[in-house]
Amino acid sequence: MSEVETVRQAFVQLWGSMGHFWGISPTTARIYSWLLSRSEPADTDEIMEGLEMSRGAVSMACRELREWQLIFPEKVSGSRRVAYRPATDLEKVIRNIVEIRKRREWDPILESLREWIPRLESDGSPEAAVFRQRLEDLESLIALTDSIVKVFLRGGVVGKLGLKMLVKAARDDAALDVSSGSGPGAEVKIQPEALRISDIQQHDSLVARAESAYRKALEESS
Amino acid sequence: MSEVETVRQAFVQLWGSMGHFWGISPTTARIYSWLLSRSEPADTDEIMEGLEMSRGAVSMACRELREWQLIFPEKVSGSRRVAYRPATDLEKVIRNIVEIRKRREWDPILESLREWIPRLESDGSPEAAVFRQRLEDLESLIALTDSIVKVFLRGGVVGKLGLKMLVKAARDDAALDVSSGSGPGAEVKIQPEALRISDIQQHDSLVARAESAYRKALEESS
DNA sequence: GCTTAGTTTCAAAAGTTATTGAAATTTCTA
DNA sequence: TAGAAATTTCAATAACTTTTGAAACTAAGC
CATH class of the missing domain: 1.10.10.10 (Winged helix-like DNA-binding domain superfamily/Winged helix DNA-binding domain)
Structure with missing residues (x-):
């Protein structure tokens, strides 16, 4: 064979x-x-x-x-x-599948959550409040995933920069792993603070600074 | 009820x-x-x-x-x-599940692909070349997903910026949808050029410009 | 128009997964 | 320690999904 x-x-x-x-x-x-x-x-x-x-x-x-x-x-x-x-063209294939499944399966999930949350608001019980908080947390997580998928499907300057940042971050982390794995204290790793969704979703003028630096650099290079 | x-x-x-x-x-x-x-x-x-x-x-x-x-x-x-x-804590829950499944199920997929690709290189047939190209395309796609998941799991400054960019891009797009949907020519949408994975993965000094602008802004704000 | 190569359809059969309920087991209390 | 409350286990059963193969159907060639 x-x-x-x-x-x-x-x-x-x-x-x-x-x-x-x-x-x-x-x-x-x-x-x-x-x-x-x-x-x-x-x-x-x-x-x-x-x-x-x-x-x-x-x-x-x-x-x-x-x-x-x-x-x-x-x-x-x-x-x-x-x-x-x-x-x-596997990129196109996967885009197509992700798009179809997003529309048919994943978007209805977000819609359901967004329908349920206000309904629990009008019920004043402590149980409703707890349940509602959990649905809100879940909605945030799924909305973040939705954002990533949307950018993947649509492109655009800012989205591309975001994805490039992610790739760079993962690459930087991999390089850090290698360098921290080669010394005598090799088990000691610097663990960055875990991301919180609420933080990521929050409007941030510092991000706008990074974006305009990127746009300016784009113009200068063309 | x-x-x-x-x-x-x-x-x-x-x-x-x-x-x-x-x-x-x-x-x-x-x-x-x-x-x-x-x-x-x-x-x-x-x-x-x-x-x-x-x-x-x-x-x-x-x-x-x-x-x-x-x-x-x-x-x-x-x-x-x-x-x-x-x-x-649903963020922690999902992180935990993603991490376990990544390690058990998804990482072995990347490993398999990276094992197979060089094996097809040594077989000189045209069929092997075609097959190898497709495996390489697939590896790129999965590696991008892997990067995103890694950042989600680990955090860090650059990763956080990347995710914030994605959220902003998705938000900007949604705002653009609303504004372009309110005019007489409402069916006309500006479709940005689709992202190519090879482009995203490519090292880009412009991204470094954006990153250092963000880091500088971070320092100034603390 | 007839024949037949090739494909589709679908009921039956096969395979897989999920659930039950009672026997077996564990653990706590008097 | 005995008894019983509570849980776990697992073989049997039920439910679900997939595959088969032959009948039905389609379409091309003569």
């Missing part, structure tokens, strides 16, 4: 177990990843053989993948067969 | 359907959310009645919640009963 085949099998296995993240079944995920691992499209028979599945399972899964626009049918000339070509 | 009870039922239903995100079963998730909706801890009988479950199901689920440190057992004085108090 070739190296490609070995990696392919492991990749298909891995992607299959991640299927639930994408909102598709493991089988459907496995077909998509199998197609991704190839340089050419494949028809139903090839998929059946490659993944040892029934024709019916392949058909159902391919229909779902088409609905998600993860595969595209192509006619095989001189034959009645349809070959399936996977969507290969 | 009271307003609290109505919202509670909807919340428990919602949280139960989100259980898979946390890596726990719907039943286990429902118990946790039910406990969150109350101002006082509850014992096994109360949970059984409140959620209409068997004693066995409650016992198994509570064991799992304890393992995740989502609930804490408390002795009920004058009785042999144990009451369960939920962890209520």
Whole structure:
């Protein structure tokens, strides 16, 4: 068995177990990843053989993948067969899936929370107050995640700067780990203070300073 | 039925359907959310009645919640009963879960990808090259997500600035949506250019400019 | 229009996960 | 220490999801 085949099998296995993240079944995920691992499209028979599945399972899964626009049918000339070509721009793919799932599944969660919170306000009991506080905390967390996803989906100067900052911070931390791991007191790590959501969400004029410095630098470089 | 009870039922239903995100079963998730909706801890009988479950199901689920440190057992004085108090600092809860799942599930994905990519390099076939490119794209995407999660878990000045930028960007976008939705040409939206991961990951001296402006502003304000 | 290659559909079967309830076990009190 | 309150465990059962394979259907070629 070739190296490609070995990696392919492991990749298909891995992607299959991640299927639930994408909102598709493991089988459907496995077909998509199998197609991704190839340089050419494949028809139903090839998929059946490659993944040892029934024709019916392949058909159902391919229909779902088409609905998600993860595969595209192509006619095989001189034959009645349809070959399936996977969507290969993975950034676009993931954007598409995140966008669809955000709209269908995640946004309704935020909406529900925002509906419930004022309803608990009008009930004056201590239990309602406790419950409401917890829903508010949860709403803050989910709203932060929503912000990150929105920027990922939409782009823009400030969002890009934010993401670059995050990447830099993670990189800086990794470098700090390496340097603090090489001395005699290697177990001692400087642990920054944990972020609080309320702090992150708060309007901050210092952030505006950083933003305008970045914009000025952008102008000067173009 | 009271307003609290109505919202509670909807919340428990919602949280139960989100259980898979946390890596726990719907039943286990429902118990946790039910406990969150109350101002006082509850014992096994109360949970059984409140959620209409068997004693066995409650016992198994509570064991799992304890393992995740989502609930804490408390002795009920004058009785042999144990009451369960939920962890209520939701930021900490989510951090804990994200950290555990990152270590157990998500980090191994990145590791696998980073193992496979060089293996495909030594196979000179066109198919290996195509497959390798796709694995590299995927690795980039997951590494970005990993960066964001790392910052969320660890904090730090640069990470905090990055998150604040993202929140600001999302807020700015929302404001832009509102203002562009109120004119006669309301269907016309300015769509910023989509972010590319390779761009975000690239070292950028302009980001350093923004960062030092922020640090300077921090010093001046303290 | 007929034939047939190829695909889709769906009920039955298979596989997986969740729940139950009673036996087993643990722990506390008198 | 015995008894019983309370919980845990786990095999059986129930519920849910996935897969199969053959009947039904579609579409292309002659």
